[in-house]
Amino acid sequence: MQKGVIYKILQDVYKLRCSGVMAEVRQRIIRMQISLKTGLNLNEYTPESMDPDDDIQRVLNVIKGSEIGLEHYQYKKEGSV
Amino acid sequence: MEKNCIISYGAKTIEEVLSAIKVNNPGFMIFFYGAGNDYKKIEEKIKPLHVPFIGCMDAGRLVSGEYLLDETTVVGMSISKEIISMIVIDTVDLSPSRSRDDIRAESRMKFQEAAQRIHIDLNNPDMEKDVAINLAFGLNSATPFLEGQSEAGLMLQTIGGSSGGKTDFIETNVISSSGSGHVGAFAMIHLNDPYKFIMDRVSSFTSYEEKTLKVTKLADPRHILELNGKPATNAYCEALGIPLSELTPEIFANNTLGIDPGDGERLITSIMKKDDKTGLLTYNDVIPGTQFKLYRTISQYDERSRSISDVLKNKKVVGYISFDCILCYIARNSLNEVKEIAAMYEKLLPGIPKIGFGTFSENICGANINQTETYLAIIKG
Known part of the structure; x- marks a missing residue:
């Protein structure tokens, strides 16, 4: 269990993949894709949530996959990537 | 024009x-x-x-x-x-x-x-x-x-x-x-x-609070055998507080499964029917470990x-x-x-x-x- 990790990873993904025009639409697509591929309710992960290691790994596997394409992403507590 | x-x-x-x-x-x-x-x-x-x-x-x-x-x-x-x-x-x-x-x-x-x-x-x-x-x-x-x-x-x-x-x-x-x-x-x-x-x-459902059904065993992507480590029909009925004998198409239509990607979005997976034992057949694909929420219908x-x-x-x-x-x-x-x-x-x-x-x-x-x-x-x- 680690605190707030999935929330932080999602913020990183949005920053890397959803900037610029129509950022909200891009975020929506990414959120749906991660939920579909992990089966997780992403609304439950907050800066304070205690996130199971298995859930963290599921999210990491999806964002490193071909659709989202962050194969070199590494989670860091502060200022990742 | x-x-x-x-x-x-x-x-x-x-x-x-x-x-x-x-x-x-x-x-x-x-x-x-x-x-x-x-x-x-x-x-x-x-x-x-x-x-x-x-x-x-x-x-x-x-x-x-x-x-x-x-x-x-x-x-x-x-x-x-x-x-x-x-x-x-x-x-x-x-x-x-x-x-x-x-x-x-x-x-x-x-x-x-x-x-x-x-x-x-x-x-x-x-x-x-x-x-x-x-x-x-x-x-x-x-x-x-x-x-x-x-x-x-x-x-x-x-x-x-x-x-x-x-x-x-x-x-x-x-x-x-x-x-x-x-x-x-x-x-x-x-x-x-x-x-x-x-x-x-738009889907006309509201969430049952605190009711999560995790997919713990699948026969194939549209056939759930276990939820929360229990036979799927039992776990579903327990969550709804109804006996197994009350599982009907109307119950499935009115009490559905889904996941929430955030911001109120809902990705609904409906139950088609029970199988001939204690499994549930769904209308679309499910992946192992999915943490379904349970939703009930509201006015369309x-x-x-x-x-x-x-x-x-x-x-x-x-x-x-x-x-x-x-x-x-x-x-x-x-x-x-x-x-x-x-x-x-x-x-x-x-x-x-x-x-x-x-x-x-x-x-x-x-x-x-x-x-x-x-x-x-x-x-x-």
Whole structure:
């Protein structure tokens, strides 16, 4: 269990993949894709949530996959990537 | 002006529909037809017009302010080249005999080729003008078809549904200007200035608080054996507080499964029925470890009216295409809400051409879902 990790990873993904025009639409697509591929309710992960290691790994596997394409992403507590 | 650019109409024959939806310089047409129609005959009448088109069999259809629930009528919408700048129609073979990997690979390739032909950058599409409409063969999973598209270009927004038909789930089909039958057809479109699109989804459910059902054992992607480490039927009944003997189609329709990607979004997976033991069969694919929430139905009228009017508020809508679950059609029938909800669309979008059909599943941006309406609104400015 680690605190707030999935929330932080999602913020990183949005920053890397959803900037610029129509950022909200891009975020929506990414959120749906991660939920579909992990089966997780992403609304439950907050800066304070205690996130199971298995859930963290599921999210990491999806964002490193071909659709989202962050194969070199590494989670860091502060200022990742 | 838009009245000459986009027209929808419903009638007893395809000939009547084609006669009524003539626009200047037609650029794209879409059709939905009842299960009593021979799709090859419909296709034969449309093809000589040499206009790109897609269409499918359905389980009921929407046209303007009316639902047509018979098995014979046809509805069509024609959109002119003033709105459609560029378009490619193509199909993927979704025959049940094909492997999921083969379908996914063909879908990815066809999507990439289509984008190249009309110069859409799949890595950076125009988020307001580039869109793909999907009609998938409804008796096979649409998931690999959609996965192939997401692999080709996640950010190109897609919307649509799986073809419907009678509730015996024996026959359905898709037609298009690039093939028909057991196919998934897509229309990849770039809109002209000043036209844009908006897409969204609405499902009329509210969450049961604190009730999560984790998929702990699957027989196949549409067959759940265990939830929360218990036989699936037992865990589902426990969560609802009902005995096993009360498991009926109505219970499944009114108490559904889903996941929440955030911001109130809901990706619904409906339960079709129980198996002959203690498992549950679903209408779309499930992955191991999915942490389903349990949702109960609320009024379609209230939720749709609120959601659609919020999204389309202050927008000049010129056309509306709806992909609406067969289970929503059935629920409206059983609650005698058919006329009321059809009238709601006319009230929200008065005089705007509308078309839609009852699907065997709905899709939006790669997600294959149930008990939901996904829709595409074309707007001006």
